[in-house]
Amino acid sequence: MALYVYKFGGTSVGTVERIKAVAEKVKKSHDAGDQIVVVVSAMSGETNRLVALAKEMQVQPTDRELDVLLSTGEQVTIALLSMALHNVGVDARSYTGAQVKILTDSAHTKARIREIDEANMRADLDAGRVVVVAGFQGVDEQGNITTLGRGGSDTTGVALAAALKADECHIYTDVDGVYTTDPRVVPKARRLEQITFEEMLEMASLGSKVLQIRSVEFAGKYNVKLRVLSSFMEGNGTLITYEESEMERALISGIAFNRDEAKLTLTGVPDLPGVASKILGPVAAENIEVDMIVQNISAHGTTDFTFTVNRNDFARAKSVLEGLRNELGGNTQIIGDNSIVKVSIVGVGMRSHAGIASTMFKTLADEGINIQMISTSEIKISVVVDEKYLELAVRALHKAFDLDQETA
Numbered sequence: 001m002a003l004y005v006y007k008f009g010g011t012s013v014g015t016v017e018r019i020k021a022v023a024e025k026v027k028k029s030h031d032a033g034d035q036i037v038v039v040v041s042a043m044s045g046e047t048n049r050l051v052a053l054a055k056e057m058q059v060q061p062t063d064r065e066l067d068v069l070l071s072t073g074e075q076v077t078i079a080l081l082s083m084a085l086h087n088v089g090v091d092a093r094s095y096t097g098a099q100v101k102i103l104t105d106s107a108h109t110k111a112r113i114r115e116i117d118e119a120n121m122r123a124d125l126d127a128g129r130v131v132v133v134a135g136f137q138g139v140d141e142q143g144n145i146t147t148l149g150r151g152g153s154d155t156t157g158v159a160l161a162a163a164l165k166a167d168e169c170h171i172y173t174d175v176d177g178v179y180t181t182d183p184r185v186v187p188k189a190r191r192l193e194q195i196t197f198e199e200m201l202e203m204a205s206l207g208s209k210v211l212q213i214r215s216v217e218f219a220g221k222y223n224v225k226l227r228v229l230s231s232f233m234e235g236n237g238t239l240i241t242y243e244e245s246e247m248e249r250a251l252i253s254g255i256a257f258n259r260d261e262a263k264l265t266l267t268g269v270p271d272l273p274g275v276a277s278k279i280l281g282p283v284a285a286e287n288i289e290v291d292m293i294v295q296n297i298s299a300h301g302t303t304d305f306t307f308t309v310n311r312n313d314f315a316r317a318k319s320v321l322e323g324l325r326n327e328l329g330g331n332t333q334i335i336g337d338n339s340i341v342k343v344s345i346v347g348v349g350m351r352s353h354a355g356i357a358s359t360m361f362k363t364l365a366d367e368g369i370n371i372q373m374i375s376t377s378e379i380k381i382s383v384v385v386d387e388k389y390l391e392l393a394v395r396a397l398h399k400a401f402d403l404d405q406e407t408a
């Protein structure tokens, strides 16, 4: 008898029929004698709908009330799935995050899980029941409802698997695994049989939303056997693993991209000690996360300073800079661009091979794509380009690094 945690995303529970199909799938494993904990997302589109509703009430709703609202999407699906399971003769019980007692910190809308009480779930599993848990939510010490950030049901799934020492955690979604890049952008993308935690972490943090970053961190930390599979078809999916596959080790495992980027440049900044902190200090104080930073070599005692932020923070970051202009002196100009994207190539194979960067840059040059910024780490190279080149850049790089599927 094995214990599995199955997580089903929004599309997988998006209609009554699909919830019934999930119930059938769970029944099959349950009938085979396995213990099953199911984590579900809200029905697809529901969380966005709730966010939009909140914004109609108030321009800037408090994060506490947002969490009370957003957590309702998952409360609907746990109840419906439990009913669907009862309907096919499977004993099941639904739990909200607070009912399980998924204890989190109090950082509303991006809370972190601290502790999970497994007593209720264990008792149900031992009684032969399927346990159905609402993803994306928890409760803080004071009893406030919290949510874990968009895509957070993945993290609920992995965290429950860690707490219960499950044999495997399956993330069922609308694609049949992790691909070399988003298959919606590159039809020739290939499914990966396996990918290392390190690579998956980079892919997730560079924009591949197939898994929430924190779920990958959690799985790596607690040694959870994690697999991404399709809700709709049979198959092995993709195993996230510590081992690098010996066979066919590619230089590049995948290409990630992020459309939610914006760029701010300050020109004519005096080239003096302390200027970078003068600029980025107030930005950080506004809780705006800065990603890439580039400072030019100073020509005549002044320099240009460019950094990127999330597109949602663009307007706020720009107004912080406007406020700094006098302080920075004389000829400082602010140039903003919120139509940029970041494209990244990821692979542990990069460590032992030179020339990856030059292949990347030549490929983009051959397509006439201008690179605006570059950043590198041991297993990734990221470039910022105009958003109109996103698809072209990703497809060209996919081909250049031999990732294209032979038969599309």
Ligand code: ADP
Pocket: 008, 009, 010, 011, 012, 041, 151, 172, 173, 174, 175, 177, 178, 179, 180, 181, 182, 183, 184, 207, 208, 209, 210, 211, 254
């Ligand atoms: P769910 O609602 O099941 O959580 P998501 O929409 O969050 O599903 O994640 C699945 C989506 O991630 C896919 O539909 C796909 O478009 C996108 N995606 C982005 N990058 C990748 C990738 N490298 N491999 C697979 N899917 C990817």
Ligand code: ASP
Pocket: 009, 010, 041, 042, 047, 048, 073, 135, 136, 149, 150, 151, 152, 153, 154
């Ligand atoms: N429903 C939440 C969201 O849309 C959580 C999730 O689906 O993982 O972000």
Ligand code: MG
Pocket: 009, 151, 154, 209, 210, 211, 212
């Ligand atoms: Mg998701």
